[in-house]
Amino acid sequence: MNHRVQDSYKWVVLSISFLMMMCFALSLQVLPPLFEQIMKEVSFSNSQAGILMGAYAIPGIFLPFLVAYLAIRFDIKKLIIVALLIMIGGLTAFSFVGSFPLFILFRLMAGVGATVLVVLAPLLITMFFDRNRMGIGMGIFNMAVPLGTVLAANFSGLLGQVFGWRVMLQGVAGFLGLVLLFVIIALSLPKSNDSNGSSGDSRPKFKGSMSLWFLVAIWTLANAQLLAYVTFGPQFYQSIGLGERAGFLTSLIMLASIFLAPIMGLLFDKTGRKKPFFLMGNLIILISFAFLAANFFGLPLWAVALGVGFAPIPVFVFTLLPETVKPHEIGMGMGMLTVASNLGTTVGPPVLGSMLDQTGGNFLISFIALAGVSAAIIALTFGLKTGGLGRKN
Incomplete structure (x- = not known):
């Protein structure tokens, strides 16, 4: 594959990675709007509904390192197809x-496949995008989960009322089938995964740098x-008399990323700097939570500000990873980020719920307390030092 063809083909790879994350988001978020319909046929409690959602994330705590290892030993395309x-x-x-x-059983089964996609989708981007274009690649890539979440939240319930919840799940499975066909036809990877350091049996073992651990934290x-x-955002907005807009105001933290993530990635590439945007985003989040806590004037404005502040965070994390590890460690690094994501998802809501x-x-x-989390993230950022595929941050 010559340089010109490879340069254009990376956008095909980005499209595949984007669709893989859409598969993850849609299959995760399709259930909540359908719970009311499902409960009419199969009786279970709200806490059991929460268990159904959590079951999807359980494989993401235990399997990412195995997936990263398999990505080194076997054909990545075949792993994606199986997933x-x-x-x-x-x-x-x-x-x-x-x-x-x-x-529960089949939710866990879907979660196993989803874990493979979550680890391998960003890994594909690091294989085809150099550090000068990594920002825009990761920026577009990180639109997928918010977009899939918003689509599922707004349409799966409505369509489920028309076609039934079983047909809705089958429809998502059909979408995954189309993505599978696209992967089979369009995805072409080098025989040896040199770009993630998987070639040869004399690879250095994974050690992990201190910066990687900071990034994981x-x-x-x-x-x-x-x-x-x-x-708990909807509960907060309902408590202050904004019940009719509670869901929308809470969703703004995700909606903003759909529009701002690629802009953040482009800024990373054009300026060659990442930390200033990341730190500014976390400072905006910190201030927004403080003003929300105090019921400061213009609460919808601070809900919007949370979305603006969050937009650079996932782009920063996935763009910086190749710069905090050696090339052969990228797969394991992606595995660690997947575990981190699932741990945060599992721990965050119950801790805040207990506090409430x-x-x-x-x-x-x-x-x-949530503002304090941003303060902790800001402090951890100063421990990040790059030294893998690139050095400029």
Whole structure:
């Protein structure tokens, strides 16, 4: 593949990576709007509904390192194909069964395939985008999950009322089937994965730099903060009389990323700097949570500001990873970020929920705590030093 063809082909790879993350987001978020319909056929509690959502993330805590290892030893394209087949099987089987234990089983099955996609999708981008274009690549890539989340939240419930929840799940499985076909036809990877250091049996073992651990800590805290806010944000806005707009105001933290993530990536590439934008984003989040806690004038403005502040965070994390590890460590680094994301997702909401329970639903204390998370992320940022594929940050 000559340089000109490879330069254009990287956009095909980016499209595939984007669609892989759309598969992840749609299969994750399709359920909540359908729960009311599902419960009419299969009786289960709200807490069990939460278990169904959490079951999808459980494989993401235990499997990423195995996936990263398999990416070194085996053909990445084949792993992606198998992952999509597993997800399609899990979604389709879920749509036909009628008991809660089987729901859990097939939700876990879909989560296994999703974990593979979450690790390998960004890895594909690091294989085809050099550091001078990594920002725009990761910026576009990080639009996928917010877009999939918003589409599922706004349309799966409505379409489910028309076609039924089982057909909706089968429809998502059909979309995954189209992505699978696209992967089979369009994805072409080098025989030896030199770009992620997988060639040869004499590869150095994974050690992990201190900067990588700082980045993992940052990503864990960011996900814990995000999911805690998304979980209890509607309750906060309802408590201050904005019930009719509670869902929309909470979703702004995700909606903003759809539009701002590629802009952030472009700024990273054009300026050659990342930390200033990242630090500014976290400072905006810190201030926004402080003002929300104090019920400061213009609350919708601070809801928007949270989205603006969050936009650079995922782009920064995935763009900086190749610069904090050696080339052969990128796969394992992606695995560590996947574990971090799932740990944050698992821990954040219950911790904030417990805080609300212990303070009688006091959002002043809870949101100040979320502002403190941003302060911790800012402090950790100063420990990041690059030394892998690039050095400029």
